[in-house]
Amino acid sequence: MDRRQLLALSCAVSATLASRVGFAESPPPAAAGAEALALLKRGGVVLAMRHARAPGTFDPPGFKLGECSTQRNLSEDGRHQARALGQRLKAAGLTPAQVRSSPWCRCMDTATLAFGRVQAWPALGSPEGVDAATYAQSLDTLRRSLAEAARRPGEFEVWVTHMFVLSALVNTDTASAEGLVLGLDAKGQPTVLARLETPYR
Structure with missing residues (x-):
């Protein structure tokens, strides 16, 4: 999947959301945040979040996963966002059973700043530079892992990833730094149960 395809996907998703009649009827942020925290406390869900603010759109040509200096990285605002999110969950008495992240530095840093611990997971990685078959396999892995998490009431996982993956x-x-509380719908497919906005602007 190349950059033009990724940009087209992003624009299509945004246009679809804007055209939905019910989009403006979403609950106010405070209510949505309270609902998200309640769902995390109940467990059997995943908090899948986009990495915090990182200026730009794509990584520079020739970036390397093992070298943060070759990638887009968190801005100072992004680092504040990540810390604030972790503090919000801590204040609510919520501790994730597991924190997993895309191997990209901006995701790993978001997870580390928010939760102090993280496990790199290639399935959450950006589709940039990945062939379609590999990307499809990663999405299938995420769906199966979400189904497994749904069978564990009383605990939740955190996944830190990219906008395109979500x-x-x-x-x-x-x-940036927004979390989606994910569960399964009646057909066993991934669905958004609530949103948790970053507490830092």
């Missing part, structure tokens, strides 16, 4: 998984757009 768009492909649940057909929605996300802001």
Whole structure:
């Protein structure tokens, strides 16, 4: 999947969301945040979040996963966002059973700043530079892992990933450092149960 395809996907998702009649009827952020925290406390869900603010759109040509200096990285605002999110969950008495992240530095840093611990997971990685078959396999892995998490009441996982991954998984757009509480719908497919916006602007 190349950059033009990724940009087209992002624009299509945004246009779809804007055209939905019910989009403006979403609950106010405070109510949505309270609902998200309650769902995390109940467990059997995943908090899948987009990495915090990182200036730009794509990584520079020739970037390397093992070298943060070759990638887009968090801005100072992004680092504040990540810390604030972790503090919000801690204040609510919520501790994730597991924190997993895309291997990209901006995702790993978001997870580390927010939760102090993280496990790199290639399935959450950006589709940039990945062939379609590999990307499809990663999405299938995420769906199966979500189904497993749904069978564990009383605990939740955190996944830190990219906008394009979340768009492909649940057909929605996300802001920097925004979390989506994911569960399964009646057909056993991934669905967004609530949103948790970053507490830092």
